[in-house]
Amino acid sequence: MFYLLFPASPRPLIQRRHHFWESQKWADSRPKRWSQRSCSKVSSISRSRYLLYEGYRMLTPFAIPQFNGDPVLILPPSYMKDIITRSDLDVSLPLVAEHNTAARYTGDEYIVRNPVHVDLVKRQLNRHLKCLTADIADELTLGFLEQWGSGQYKSVPLYTSCMKIVSRGANRVFCGADLCRCRNPNFLEHSRRYTQNIFAAAALINLAPAWLRPMISPFATYPASRQLEYCKAIAVPLIETRLKAAHGAFISQNDALQWLIEDCIKRGDAVELDPVMLCRRLLRLNMAAIHTTSISITNAILDLYTSPETTRFVGGLREECERTLAAHGGVWNKEGIDALVRTDSAIKESMRLRSFGLIGTNRIITNPCGLDLDGKIHIPFGVQVATPIDAIHRDATFYERPEVYDAFRFSQSRFANQVYHHGPDGSRPSQSTPDLTTTSDTFLVFGHGRHACPGRFFASQEMKLMLAHVVLNYEVEIKGPRPENRDIGTASLPDNTVQIAVRPRR
Numbered sequence: 001m002f003y004l005l006f007p008a009s010p011r012p013l014i015q016r017r018h019h020f021w022e023s024q025k026w027a028d029s030r031p032k033r034w035s036q037r038s039c040s041k042v043s044s045i046s047r048s049r050y051l052l053y054e055g056y057r058m059l060t061p062f063a064i065p066q067f068n069g070d071p072v073l074i075l076p077p078s079y080m081k082d083i084i085t086r087s088d089l090d091v092s093l094p095l096v097a098e099h100n101t102a103a104r105y106t107g108d109e110y111i112v113r114n115p116v117h118v119d120l121v122k123r124q125l126n127r128h129l130k131c132l133t134a135d136i137a138d139e140l141t142l143g144f145l146e147q148w149g150s151g152q153y154k155s156v157p158l159y160t161s162c163m164k165i166v167s168r169g170a171n172r173v174f175c176g177a178d179l180c181r182c183r184n185p186n187f188l189e190h191s192r193r194y195t196q197n198i199f200a201a202a203a204l205i206n207l208a209p210a211w212l213r214p215m216i217s218p219f220a221t222y223p224a225s226r227q228l229e230y231c232k233a234i235a236v237p238l239i240e241t242r243l244k245a246a247h248g249a250f251i252s253q254n255d256a257l258q259w260l261i262e263d264c265i266k267r268g269d270a271v272e273l274d275p276v277m278l279c280r281r282l283l284r285l286n287m288a289a290i291h292t293t294s295i296s297i298t299n300a301i302l303d304l305y306t307s308p309e310t311t312r313f314v315g316g317l318r319e320e321c322e323r324t325l326a327a328h329g330g331v332w333n334k335e336g337i338d339a340l341v342r343t344d345s346a347i348k349e350s351m352r353l354r355s356f357g358l359i360g361t362n363r364i365i366t367n368p369c370g371l372d373l374d375g376k377i378h379i380p381f382g383v384q385v386a387t388p389i390d391a392i393h394r395d396a397t398f399y400e401r402p403e404v405y406d407a408f409r410f411s412q413s414r415f416a417n418q419v420y421h422h423g424p425d426g427s428r429p430s431q432s433t434p435d436l437t438t439t440s441d442t443f444l445v446f447g448h449g450r451h452a453c454p455g456r457f458f459a460s461q462e463m464k465l466m467l468a469h470v471v472l473n474y475e476v477e478i479k480g481p482r483p484e485n486r487d488i489g490t491a492s493l494p495d496n497t498v499q500i501a502v503r504p505r506r
């Protein structure tokens with residue numbers, strides 16, 4: 001990974017990092033030989049969770065192997081604050097993204113290094129959220145009708161159907177109804193496949209030694225390149241029409257594509273105004289938004305409907321959603337969604353127990369001199385650090401009965417816990433109650449600190465609308481115990497083959 005990120009780095013630096021890893025505590029004992037190290041890397045595919053729990057108990061920094069790259073240094077919570085408040089000159093999140101998506105080989109290096117889409121979410125999307133709620137709710141309702149039906153009992157693939165619904169809701173906001181529904185539904189399908197293919201290609205490329213990567217990458221990235229061509233064929237003509245119109249008369253469009261075009265025109269940014277670049281920005285947004293949200297809402301539905309207390313929980317949620325919807329004239333708006341404290345809690349509780357990353361707040365040290373943390377440890381340039389978020393979320397010091405899914409865990413205590421946090425657009429801190437979007441030292445699914453997920457306000461709105469729609473409109477049955485999530489390295493994913501039975505409520 002070192003060569004991938006810093007190809008021109010001199011050899012002494014590599015040796016220094018080698019000494020660093022040798023001197024660290026390992027969750028398992030550090031294998032001495034190259035062959036043993038390779039075995040431990042391979043076994044980390046299934047053993048990462050175990051290693052993280054073991055290491056967490058040591059209360060000191062420890063290293064774990066990664067099957068597709070260099071080891072990661074896991075920091076205890078006490079060190080995290082220092083890392084997440086550091087400037088981008090000291091630590092970098094984009095470099096982690098660059099590596100995880102093999103951006104150098106997929107042609108996305110420029111996109112990742114120039115995070116126009118990140119600014120778009122921070123400044124524009126969050127500012128416009130209030131007036132987008134009705135559109136999102138409308139698109140999600142159509143998505144449920146298409147995927148879960150409105151007639152009789154139906155068996156549906158939970159993960160796939162959620163992903164299709166999430167992708168409709170998100171793209172309605174990213175690029176409007178034109179691309180997400182009416183003109184060509186294939187855009188959504190190809191953009192989902194593009195993301196899947198990029199992650200698969202990146203995993204393959206990162207498995208290979210650095211010298212082999214340029215050779216295998218054309219093959220590994222071929223499926224994603226094909227999907228990209230399909231997406232371009234659909235989106236570029238529409239983007240060209242938008243571009244022509246944006247230079248002329250008044251435009252009534254209110255979506256991310258339009259905000260992006262208008263921003264670029266104001267800045268006179270010819271590179272970003274290229275239709276293919278705009279299409280790639282849309283795909284990058286999809287990459288950040290779709291799988292994360294689909295995994296989280298799938299987990300939330302699985303947890304809710306396989307809990308021993310399903311009847312009480314679903315009853316409580318239904319009562320809250322009916323009451324709130326009636327109070328807002330039968331139409332969802334931002335105020336109504338903010339009032340859904342039990343729904344918020346049910347999703348937050350599921351995300352606490354099933355965060356899709358067993359580790360989080362990943363950063364690569366970019367200060368050429370390395371970093372001194374707390375005067376106790378020196379971490380060299382190029383090392384990746386992270387926090388063991390799943391272990392923190394299951395620590396009895398922070399959560400009572402941490403292994404139990406209690407849908408109302410956060411709504412019961414919500415008004416007792418007043419905290420200060422930043423507004424969605426990064427505005428001045430205001431007093432408010434902690435909800436799904438409030439990151440903290442002990443709730444880390446959206447990261448924490450300067451780079452905490454800027455899309456979480458939108459994701460929270462979309463997931464709450466989805467769960468409210470499910471409890472209000474469907475009876476859901478999942479036979480047997482909760483299907484276990486599958487761990488792949490430090491990722492934990494719901495079983496995508498699970499079928500659930502759904503029946504519209506009369």
Ligand code: HEM
Pocket residue numbers: 093094115117118121125285288289290292293296360361362445446447448449450451452453454455456458459
């Ligand atoms: C349940 C859904 C989601 C989860 C769990 C999630 C999680 C995360 C996490 C863990 C990070 C890294 C934060 C850190 O390391 O401190 C992140 C970053 C990011 N997320 Fe999300 N995300 C979700 C949905 C979204 C959505 C819907 C969008 C777009 C609308 C989005 C856009 C981004 C962007 C642009 C970044 C990069 C931020 C930066 O570089 O400063 N995410 N997300």
